[in-house]
Amino acid sequence: MHANGFAISAKEKKSRRLLLLKRSVPLYLLILPSLILLIVFTYIPMYGVTIAFKDYKTGLGIFGSEWVGFKNFTTFFNSYQFWPILRNTLVISIYSIVVMFPLPILVALICSQITSSRYKKFFQVTTYLPHFISTVVMCGMIMLFLSPSSGIIAKLLSFVGIDMPNLMGSASAFPHIYVWTEAWQHIGWDSILYIAALSSIDPTLYEAATIDGANKWHKIFHIDIPSLLPTIMIMLILRMGSVMSVGFEKVYLLQNSLNNATSEIIATYVYKMGLLKSQYSLSAAIGLFNNVINLILLLVFNFISAKISEDSLF
CATH class of the missing domain: 4.10.290 (Bacteriorhodopsin Fragment)
Structure with a gap:
């Protein structure tokens, strides 16, 4: 049986x-x-x-x-340009994370506090629109605005007797220009995910908090932010998995001989070695090194997140 x-x-x-x-x-x-x-x-x-x-x-x-093993990797590691481009990539990438990761969360929290539907739509549209500007057009706008001779900002400063420096020719200014223009262009679009997470919060939580005497700040810190934490952790893991990947197009279009000391990153170096100098094996080795580091960082931060907050990708 x-x-x-x-x-x-x-x-x-x-x-x-x-x-x-x-x-x-x-x-x-x-x-x-x-x-x-x-x-x-x-x-x-x-x-x-x-x-x-x-x-x-x-x-x-x-x-x-011919198979040469790790020769291309050792060539890159021994190159005098290895440390400068690695430093530039990490500086711009980490700077971008520090600035651009919390700002969309802040924008989402501000948007959730706007009670008027008309003003909320206006706020969302004005913050979303820059995202749809193409990279080429954005770079053209940046160079026009920051031109020391004919730029809009230079013209405004000239009325108060201030001469605008050539920011696009300043190596020290390049990371700031890149990161803050990126923030202006994308924080609205990046906030959509957090706005969606906030909209899924049970309204009875706010009602109960109001009965208990909670004000807006109490609701933000005790309801909104805790509800966003799982989404924040997942987005942080994904962001840390692309630390070594900085946008090629924008950096390359804003790059010139004067700011090259801080604007030469791994992506632009791979392009120059591979397509301009036809060193395909070397550029492939650099790209593989870049992707392996990103994978390791992704796995490490995913493991840390799983241990600390129990939120992970898998």
């Missing part, structure tokens, strides 16, 4: 799985195009990373080129 009962139970489980599979076929078909695109454009090209370990020659191809 026991064996027969076990056989019947196994048959039932198998039939249930088949039934569930049949019911889920439309869902599988729905995600199939995305899965194919992911495999074709993300996983299949991964074989190209092997050129980081080869002396790649375009005529020989990837598999025909």
Whole structure:
């Protein structure tokens, strides 16, 4: 009886799985195009990373080129440009996180406190709009505004007798220009996720807090912020997983010979080595090094977050 009962139970489980599979076929078909695109454009090209370990020659191809092991990595590590571009990348990236990570949370909290729907819509639209300005147009605006001869800011300062310095030619000013223009452009858009998290809070919590005599500040610190913490931790983990990745387009467009000392980052260096100087193996090695560091940081901060707050990606 026991064996027969076990056989019947196994048959039932198998039939249930088949039934569930049949019911889920439309869902599988729905995600199939995305899965194919992911495999074709993300996983299949991964074989190209092997050129980081080869002396790649375009005529020989990837598999025909000579295997050189970690030679390209040691070349990069021993280069006199290794430490400067690593420092520049970390400075801009960490500076961006310090400025741009808390500001969207602050914008979301401010937006949640606006009771008038008209003013709330105006606030949201004005903070979201800069996000849709293209990088090329944004860089053009920055250079026009900060021009020491014909820029808007220079014209305004000239009325009070102040001569505007050439900020775009100042190496020390470049990280500040990059980070604060990024903040102006993207904090509104980045706040959407936090606004959505705030909108999902149970209204009865606010009602109970009001009955207990809580004011707006009490509600923010004891209801809003604790409710945002899981979202904040997940976003922080993802942000720390891209510490070594600074936006290439904007840095490259704002870069010039005068600010190159602080604007040369890993992304622009890879572009110059790979496409301009045709050192494909070296640029691939640098890119692989960059991605490995990002992966390690992602795993480390995910582990720390799981231990401290029990919020993690997996």
